[in-house]
Amino acid sequence: MREKSIAVIVVAAGKGKRVNADGSGDPKQYRQLAGKPVLARTINAFLALPSITAIVPVIHPDHAERYATLRLADERLLAPVVGAATRQASVLEGLKALAPLRPDLVLIQDAARPFATTTVIANVIAALERYEGALPVAPVTDTIKRSLDGQQVSTTEDRNQLFAAQTPQGFRFGQIFSAHMRASTIRRQFTDDAEIAEWAGLRVAMVEGDRDNIKITHPEDFARAERIISGDRQMETRIGTGFDVHPFEPGDAVWLGGVRIPHKAKLRGHSDADVALHALTDAILGAIGEGDIGVHFPPSDMQWRGAASSVFLKHAGDLVAKAGGRIVNLDVTIVCEAPRIGPHVSAMQGIIAETLGIATSRIAIKATTSEQLGFTGREEGIVAMASASVEVPRVD
Incomplete structure (x- = not known):
């Protein structure tokens, strides 16, 4: 039948x-x-x-x-x-x-x-x-x-x-x-x-x-x-942190927070070298105890060569959802002398929000310089630090 x-x-x-x-x-x-x-x-x-x-x-x-x-x-x-x-x-x-x-x-x-x-x-x-x-x-x-x-x-x-x-x-x-x-x-x-x-x-x-x-x-x-x-599950909040650094090499733009920003150089890395999204991905993975970005996307794997870092970020977000959790808020600090980050913050927030399916109000992006000290002060590279607050079911 x-x-x-x-x-x-x-x-x-x-x-x-x-x-x-x-x-x-x-x-x-x-x-x-x-x-x-x-x-x-x-x-x-x-x-x-x-x-x-x-x-x-x-x-x-x-x-x-x-x-x-x-x-x-x-x-x-x-x-x-x-x-x-x-x-x-x-x-x-x-x-x-x-x-x-x-x-x-x-x-x-x-x-x-x-x-x-x-x-x-x-x-x-x-x-x-x-x-x-x-x-x-x-x-x-x-x-x-x-x-x-x-x-x-x-x-x-x-x-x-x-x-x-x-x-x-x-x-x-x-x-x-x-x-x-x-x-x-x-x-x-x-x-x-x-x-x-x-x-x-x-x-x-x-x-x-x-x-x-x-x-x-x-x-x-x-x-x-x-x-x-x-449901009846007790939820708990976990905090994860991420840190990443990439050096400059000859080029005409950098990728930061999913945004292409014109610059006198680009960042060197296996993927698009988006230092902000890498730090943010590590922060989310850390909050749920899932290792770091290299565990999920090894640099030795050629399929990730030149890949958009939003792919890594989305994977981290999907793991949070799979665990029955949700992202509460994200905080990213970018350290560099140049390029200027301020004009691009809103666009970065929009891309991160869309990638993770959260509101832009849950995302903070800040930028600072190192007052011309160290390798960032000499404009040899960019550093990003991130923290992620994630709510997940409590496991005793």
């Missing part, structure tokens, strides 16, 4: 105004959550399941560049499609994009719910054997009051009959596509896809959800999401 094909629509077309009420900062689906963008976490939850055959993200028309920075790579991940003014219309765009594939089932997921577990997803899929639709729910535990004017209680609802809807919501593809097409012709906005299915006469099952399967909506939700990721 042929296994059913299962596609996923990840709805990420909103601007996240309630999280960024003042209009500043990234939309919530692109904000960092424990070192990784929310949207990347949401998509990866489905990429982790071999049963998923295709995933289509639906994004805001202004967010193409933001989405590209996620750098997600999987043959099942389709090119993003542009959403519409409402969530309902955006889902329809996702359904249209999947139509040529004709999947048997489709799961519709909010981008701002990064904690859909394997169990919850499996429960939804299993229910589609008997029902045309299914969604995870959580029982309502608070007493719910109804008011006609927002001031006086009119009645108290029976909470035993009330459930909070979550995503992913699953459906048989052809039926929900047809229901969405019909719904688009009437002047009514539905609150979720399950309501459209109900309106179309489809049977929708409820399956057990997860109280941690929260939708990030308000600023305080990020703090709760961080706690969910850390």
Whole structure:
């Protein structure tokens, strides 16, 4: 018997105004959550399941560049499609994009719910054997009051009959596509896809959800999401330091902090000799007890000859994430007489932040001279020192 094909629509077309009420900062689906963008976490939850055959993200028309920075790579991940003014219309765009594939089932997921577990997803899929639709729910535990004017209680609802809807919501593809097409012709906005299915006469099952399967909506939700990721684990902060030096040789530019800076010489080294990123990489590796840069990228290995040092830095950051940790802050000091570092600090912070998936506010870059003393004072080379603060699960 042929296994059913299962596609996923990840709805990420909103601007996240309630999280960024003042209009500043990234939309919530692109904000960092424990070192990784929310949207990347949401998509990866489905990429982790071999049963998923295709995933289509639906994004805001202004967010193409933001989405590209996620750098997600999987043959099942389709090119993003542009959403519409409402969530309902955006889902329809996702359904249209999947139509040529004709999947048997489709799961519709909010981008701002990064904690859909394997169990919850499996429960939804299993229910589609008997029902045309299914969604995870959580029982309502608070007493719910109804008011006609927002001031006086009119009645108290029976909470035993009330459930909070979550995503992913699953459906048989052809039926929900047809229901969405019909719904688009009437002047009514539905609150979720399950309501459209109900309106179309489809049977929708409820399956057990997860109280941690929260939708990030308000600023305080990020703090709760961080706690969910850390779980019951006790975290501890570790400090690592790094030091590196490279001499000058004939050339016309130096690489520092991932930025090419014109100069009367270049730095000599096996890679691009970026002394700042080398020191920073060693600091991160030291904080998690993973040796130094030479252990992971031996100078004797020719594949690293001339390599961009951002590759080394990213590897260190990936090891932190693999250990279940996060980078708290980074501090780099560059010692040289020339070139001038100040004009390039902002660009360096941006490159380091993008490489590690952290905010620029967590990165400090300083420069100083050695007052013309020693080899740096004689402009024979550059020194960099770095420290890294990393939070990781406590190991007794």
